Amino acid sequence: MTTFVDRVELHVAAGNGGHGCASVHREKFKPLGGPDGGNGGRGGDVILVVDQSVTTLLDYHHSPHRKATNGQPGAGDNRTGKEGQDLVLPVPDGTVVLDKDGNVLADLVGQGTTFIAGQGGRGGLGNAALASARRKAPGFALLGEPGEARDVVMELKTVADVALVGYPSAGKSSLISVLSAAKPKIADYPFTTLVPNLGVVTAGSTVYTIADVPGLIPGASQGKGLGLEFLRHVERCSVLVHVLDTATLESERDPVSDLDVIEAELKQYGGLDDRPRIVVLNKIDIPDGQDLADMIRGDLEQRGYQVFEVSAVARTGLKELSFALAKIVSEARAAKPVEEATRIVIRPKAVDDAGFTVTYDEAAEVYRVRGEKPERWIRQTDFNNDEAVGYLADRLSRLGVEDQLMKAGARAGDAVAIGPEDNAVVFDWEPTMMAGAEMLGRRGEDHRLEAPRPAAQRRRDREAERDEAQQEFDEFKPF
Template sequence: MTTFVDRVELHVAAGNGGHGCASVHREKFKPLGGPDGGNGGRGGDVILVVDQSITTLLEYHHSPHRKATNGQPGAGDNRSGKDGQDLVLTVPDGTVVLDKQGNVLADLVGQGTTFIAGQGGRGGLGNAALSSARRKAPGFALLGEPGEARDIVLELKTVADVALVGYPSAGKSSLISVLSAAKPKIADYPFTTLVPNLGVVTAGSTVYTIADVPGLIPGASQGRGLGLEFLRHVERCSVLVHVLDTATLESDRDPVTDLDVIEEELRQYGGLDDRPRIVVLNKIDIPDGQDLADMIRPDLEARGYQVFEASAVARTGLKELSFALAGIVSKARAAKPKEESTRIVIRPKAVDDAGFTVTYDEAEDVYRVRGEKPERWVRQTDFNNDEAVGYLADRLNRLGVEDELMKAGARAGDGVAIGSEDNAVVFDWEPSMMAGAEMLGRRGEDHRLEAPRPAAQRRRDREAERDDAQREFDEFNPF
């Protein structure tokens, strides 16, 4: 049964906003009490929070679909809907959040670090909030926005100061068991360690963490063995410790070759060239192991490595190794810039940023409007209510959409699409100096609600208009 998972695909969906309410106050002797529809509640967010007591993503491996609650709709008598409850998902320290394309969205390090994986939808305004001097009794309300839904990938990268790397059965688990209080599974066959083990070491006044990374073999960076699954767990370490087996029973292996193979795999994985290295010649309690350590130590020191001889069984050489690692970790910590308090980054918009764009889509023969406000307003509009559509037209006109359509060359009857290609509202454009409720004859009527014409029909109509214009020109200009 799987007990450790360090990479999962999570499907999150924030809560939808509640719809606003269209209501008129009714009370004895007050027949015209005015609008009193309340606003809809906000949808709940999906929030990732770091909890250092958690060490695996196993929970999300078994249940990858998570959804926050929706906001409640508003009600009459100015009663606003209840906000949806945020869904808080705890993740281990060192979790990286990526999108489906592999782009990093957040790197969650440190207890309590949060990231909003899904933004809840806004609640719709009720007709009480929409009333104004021009529109004293709106007969409509705004719909709640749908919550953000997306697929994300969570990858766990162990937060450790020291990473032990080496061939399977090199003695990494034994070393971490005697250097710290960790109790990993230990045996004499390859791939004993199937998950990264983490231990805490105290050396003098320095306390640091040490990770036993599952065994690497040639080709690990391309997916052989377990290396590709766990190489990410060495990315955050301050120092790499090569654990070399000086008592290997395999005739085709020797410690120096093992070191070269592991270094090549680390080089191909990338991003670890700047980490200091230490070599530990392990299992010197075996006579042949001590002899081999004496033979290869000068060669390793000539390469620039700091070499230690140790035995997890006899518990020799551990104190020197522990304090040497503490010194390197202390230097690495001192070199890191001090963490600053949370900063608020203000990114002002350009002075000429209208908040939307208008482009001509030749394939669909429509003018496409894209922008946060227009698209949000469309999502909040109840298209079964003519007055709500008129209010949408008012808002778009005030934003300047009509002016930009004219500049782009749009004419009466041309198709206009607001939103993306797969989720857009398309209508035939009717330019006017007055838009929205001012164009309504009786309440609830708006001639712009006629079904939009197909693209082919719009092309034929334009060609007919050009032919008519040319015919009129020929009649008045016989020469």
Template sequence: MTTFVDRVELHVAAGNGGHGCASVHREKFKPLGGPDGGNGGRGGDVILVVDQSVTTLLDYHHSPHRKATNGKPGEGGNRSGKDGTDLILPVPDGTVVLDKQGNVLADLIGQGTTYIAAQGGRGGLGNAALASARRKAPGFALLGEPGHAGDVVLELKTVADVALVGYPSAGKSSLISVLSAAKPKIADYPFTTLVPNLGVVTAGSTVYTIADVPGLIPGASQGKGLGLEFLRHVERCSVLVHVLDTAALESERDPLTDLDVIEAELAQYGGLDDRPRVVVLNKVDIPDGQDLADIIRPELEARGYQVLEVSAVAHLGLKELSFALAQIVAEARAAKPQEEATRIVIRPKAVDDAGFKVVAEEGFYRVLGEKPERWVRQTDFANDEAVGYLADRLARLGVEEELMKAGAHSGDEVVIGPVDDAVVFDWEPSLATGAEMLGRRGEDHRFDAPRPAAQRRRERDVERDEAEEEYDAFKPF
């Protein structure tokens, strides 16, 4: 049964936003109650949060599909819908979030670090929020936006100061068990360790973490053995410790060759050339092991390695090893640049940035941009007034002007949105905002010019009569 998982593909879906409500206030002796439709609630987000009590991605291996709740629709009486509940997914410290193409989206290090893997959709506005001086009783509301849905890849890279590397059965698990309180599985056959083990070591005033990386053999960086699965766990370490078996029973192996093979695999994996190395000659309590250690130590020191002789079984040289590693870790921490305080960076929008662009494609014109695409998603195309409201918003944004500049003519096909989620319509340019064509209530472009007081009073009377007619139209039979 799988107990440790350090790479999963997670299918996340945020909650959809609730629809806005189109409602008119009805109360005895209040014939002109006006619109009172509430807004829809926001959809819940899917949020990854670092939790140091979590050490594996096993839960997401068994249940890779995760979805947040939807927002509730708005209601009459100016009652807004309830927001969807955010879905909090705890992940281990050192989790890297990638997309399907392998691009890094977030590197989650430190307790409480968060990343929004999928953002919930906005709730639609009710007709009360859409009312204005010219549109006093909107007969429509905006739809809620769908929440983001997609796939992310989670990779766990162990956050450790020291990484023990070496051939299977070199004594890495035994060494970590005597240096710390970790209790890994130990046996006299290869590939005993199937998961990285993590322990905490205290040496004087320095406390550091140590991890053993299992399964490194020739060809590990190309997928042989278990090495490729766990080489990522040495990326964050401050020092690499080569554990060499000086009492290897195989006649065709020797510690110097083992060291060269492991170094070649680390070089093939890449990104570890700057890490200091320490060589630990293990099992010197055995007479043949001590003799071999005396033979190869001068060669290792000539290569520039710091060499320590230990025996995990007999507890020889462990204190010297722990303090030597503590000194290297302390120096690495001191050399690490201090993290700067969080700064708020304000990037104002360029003065010539319209927020959208018009692209001429074969046979049609495509409008791309966050605002027009969001407005299309929130429009109820079964309601003519809602369509008119969309047309007015697009005109005010300058979409019509850009279409004309791009060479569009009346009757040309215009597409708003990406290929997989687009709205297609035949474009009919208009000089005004389209009140007559789209039937929007309470507006006439001729009212924009200055008018005498008597004319304004007559217009108010007309608006009052129109509002009463609208109320009668909304009254139940």
């Protein structure tokens, strides 16, 4: 049964925002007390957080689909909908989050480090929030935005200072068990260790972590054995320790050739050339092992390696090894640049930045509008409500979308698409100055909420609005 998983694909979906409410306040002797529709609640986020008690991604291997709760819709009497509950997912220390293309989104190191994998949708505004001096009684509300849904890949890279590498049954697990309090499974057959083991070593005033990488054999970097699955766990280490078996029972193997094979695999994997190396000749408690160690020690030192002869069984040579590793780890930590306080850089958008683009798609014969604001407004609009559609037209006009469409050559009746190609809203464009907001009158007004005007005044206002619309029509001649 699988108990350790260090790479999973996770499908996250944040909560949708609740819809706003369109409501009118009513009470005795005041049946039309004005709009009182509340806003919708925000959808819950999906948050990854480092938890030191979690050591594997096994839970997400079995349950890869995770979703946060939705926000609740608003209600009358200015009641805001309840916010969706954030979904907090604990992950091991050292988890790297990538998108499906392999781009790193976050490197989660350190207890409590968080990353928002899915952003919850914002709640829609109720008609009380949409009311203004010109729009006293909106008969519509905005829809809540859908929560962010995406697929991410999580990879666990062990956070260790020292990495033990070597052939199966070279004694890596035994070495960890005597250097630290770790209790890995130990046996005399290959591939006993199926998961990386991690231990904490104290040498004087230095405390460091040590891990082994199981399953390294020739061809590991191409996927043979278990090495390719676990080589990622040595990427964060400060020093590599080659554990060589000086008492191997295989006649075609010897410690020097084992070292060359493992080095070739590490080089092919890449990214580890700058790590210092130490060679440990293990199992010198066996007479043949001590003799072989004496024979090859000089050759290894000529190559520039620092060599230690140890026996995990007899517990000899361990103190010298642990203090030598502590020295290298301390030097590596001191060489790391001191992290400066995060500097917040504010880069405001240019004054003439409209925040959207208008392009013409010749293949589809449609003008495409892309931008954060217009696409968000499309998601918030209830297209079953004519007044909401008119409000959208007003917003797009004020943003300058219609001006850009005219500059791009769009004419009345041309197809316009707002949003991504696979999920765009397409409509036939009619300029508002010809047949839109101005000619339909001001939206969101209810004459029942206004003081009555004399008949003569109402007539003069209608004539003034008609003359203004006619003048704008005469001035705008796109053809």
